[in-house]
Amino acid sequence: MTVAFEKICTLDDVWEGEMGPFVTADGTEILLAVLPGGVVRAVQGRCPHQDFPLHRGRLERHVLTCRAHLWQFDLESGQGVNPGDCQLAVYPTRVDGDDVYVDVAGIVPRHSHT
Numbered sequence: 001m002t003v004a005f006e007k008i009c010t011l012d013d014v015w016e017g018e019m020g021p022f023v024t025a026d027g028t029e030i031l032l033a034v035l036p037g038g039v040v041r042a043v044q045g046r047c048p049h050q051d052f053p054l055h056r057g058r059l060e061r062h063v064l065t066c067r068a069h070l071w072q073f074d075l076e077s078g079q080g081v082n083p084g085d086c087q088l089a090v091y092p093t094r095v096d097g098d099d100v101y102v103d104v105a106g107i108v109p110r111h112s113h114t
């Protein structure tokens with residue numbers, strides 16, 4: 001697998017407890033969130049249910065609720081909370097100073113069964 005970290009934003013762009021939408025050089029839509037404690041997470045930008053933009057949802061601590069039909073995801077792991085049988089693609093991240101890097105190579109966004 002090709003490792004291709006690219007700079008996506010800085011920590012000034014997304015503060016702790018917040019999230020935002022970004023697009024990588026190859027057009028991959030991602031959601032970048034900074035969880036409590038400063039944990040940086042990058043996941044697929046659209047909901048696996050019906051492709052709604054996840055950044056328009058609500059983030060409470062590490063649980064993201066999609067605004068469209070209220071599916072919930074744990075951004076620590078990408079695992080679905082409700083329903084539990086779905087999953088977000090999680091992209092590796094790296095923080096260097098204030099710069100945030102993401103590697104989307106070889107990781108495909110998930111879609112749910114329904």
Ligand code: FES
Nearest residue numbers: 047049050066069
């Ligand atoms: S599109 Fe996200 S819950 Fe339906």
